[in-house]
Amino acid sequence: MINIKNIEKRYDDNLILNGLSLDIEEGESILITGENGVGKTTLLRIMALLDFNYNGEYFIKGTDTKKMKADTVSEYRNKFFGFSHQREIFMEDGTVRDNIEIPLKISESNRDEKTRKLDFAVQFLELEGILDKQTRFLSGGERKKISIARAIINEPEVLILDEPFSFLSEKLVIKLLGYVEERIENNKSNIIVTHDFGVIKNLNMKKMILENGRLTDC
Numbered sequence: 001m002i003n004i005k006n007i008e009k010r011y012d013d014n015l016i017l018n019g020l021s022l023d024i025e026e027g028e029s030i031l032i033t034g035e036n037g038v039g040k041t042t043l044l045r046i047m048a049l050l051d052f053n054y055n056g057e058y059f060i061k062g063t064d065t066k067k068m069k070a071d072t073v074s075e076y077r078n079k080f081f082g083f084s085h086q087r088e089i090f091m092e093d094g095t096v097r098d099n100i101e102i103p104l105k106i107s108e109s110n111r112d113e114k115t116r117k118l119d120f121a122v123q124f125l126e127l128e129g130i131l132d133k134q135t136r137f138l139s140g141g142e143r144k145k146i147s148i149a150r151a152i153i154n155e156p157e158v159l160i161l162d163e164p165f166s167f168l169s170e171k172l173v174i175k176l177l178g179y180v181e182e183r184i185e186n187n188k189s190n191i192i193v194t195h196d197f198g199v200i201k202n203l204n205m206k207k208m209i210l211e212n213g214r215l216t217d218c
Helices: 040-047 070-080 098-102 112-125 140-152 168-186
Strands: 002-011 015-025 030-033 055-060 079-084 158-162 187-192 206-213 214-217
Touching: 002 040, 015 040, 015 214, 030 040, 040 158, 070 079, 079 140, 098 112, 098 140, 112 140, 112 158, 140 158, 140 168, 158 168, 168 187
Parallel strands: 030 187, 030 206, 079 158, 158 187
Antiparallel strands: 002 015, 002 055, 206 214
């Protein structure tokens, strides 16, 4: 489903990803760890079609991503992938509801389906009490919950979570783990970057480490 071949990525003179390759089959889930600054977030951004400034090849379902038209890229970003960033960008003058609903605005779901998806995300992340709160007044934990809500709201084929457990309560961590486990059982792919290896050690995920610009099995 996802085939990455010999990716090289530089920031100025720094080689971050050095001939990195990765294959993910449909329904397969992987956990990625590694030291700070080794390129984990960079890799996720490439995978989520947010960064095309690299050397190498990246195919999704046999399609060369660098040859995708803009509307196809947009469709994959918002329907195929759900991405919770480590440092999410929000509409600071908008409300929590405004920010959560962004992915639904381009969804082809009907009104009832959009309402169902919104209600699930809000209840799952326990955001009912702050839907009308302006984003600029949110705490770090509230921002993390909104980021995850936006990632899951369209029930993506591939869920990408970058350090999802930071700022979350133990209760929500357990709920999120259960959600990922359910996705795995339903043959939905998940890609998680975290330092908290112990938190998800029991999940049926392939565990990999990013170091020296490449991924290797743990």
